Amino acid sequence: MTLQIETIVLGSLGTNAYLLKNTETNHAVVIDPGMKPGALLRRIEPLQVEAILLTHAHFDHMAGVDEVRDAKGCPVYLHDLEADWMTDPKKNGSARWPEVGGAITARPAEYDLAEGQVLKLLGTEIRVLHTPGHSPGSVSFLWEDRLFGGDALFRLGVGRTDLYGGNERELHDTLHNKLFKLDDAVQVYPGHGPKTTIGYERANNPYA
Ligand SMILES: [Zn+2]
C-alpha cells in the first residue's frame, strides 16, 4: 500500500493542511482544512475523502471544515475536549483576531478522538496520541513513522500556551513523556512551517 502525503498551506497564518492519499484506491484523508481551502478543494476534487481529522479546533486549522465535508460528504474527527469549540469563536480563537477572518464557526464533529485510539482509514491504521498543552484537546496522528502533530511541536519550536485552555505544564509533559519518546526517525509534519524529525528536535529544540 502506498500512501502519498501532500502539504497544502492555507490562509494568512500559513497553516499546513495535509492530504493523505492511497494511490491505489484514490481514497484520501484530510488533516486540518484551514482557512480559504480553495486549493485543497481543487486537489481533492477527484478523490474520495474518507475522513477529516483535526489536530485541534483552533480556527486556522478548522475554518475550511464545512466546505470540505459538504463537498465530499465525509465525517469529521476531533478530541472530545474541544467538541464545543467548533461553534464558539471565543474558544476556537477567531474572536481574538477579527481582522484575520471574523468570527469563525463550523458544525460540530461527527466523531470523538481519544488517546490510544486506532483509526482504520485508507486501508491502514492511524494511531491517535493525545498531546495537550497548546490546547486541551490537541492530538497527534501517527501513521507508521510519520507524525502529524498540529501545533504541539514545530521545527525548533513549540506551540504557544497562552490561548484559551492552553497549559504550559501539559505541553511540557506532552513533549517529554510522549513526543520525545518516539523514535529518532519519526518524521514530524507540523501545523505550521517545515517538516522535521523527532531526533533532530530532541537534539536541537530549545524546549527539549
Ligand atoms: Zn493552534
Ligand SMILES: [Zn+2]
Ligand atoms: Zn495553528
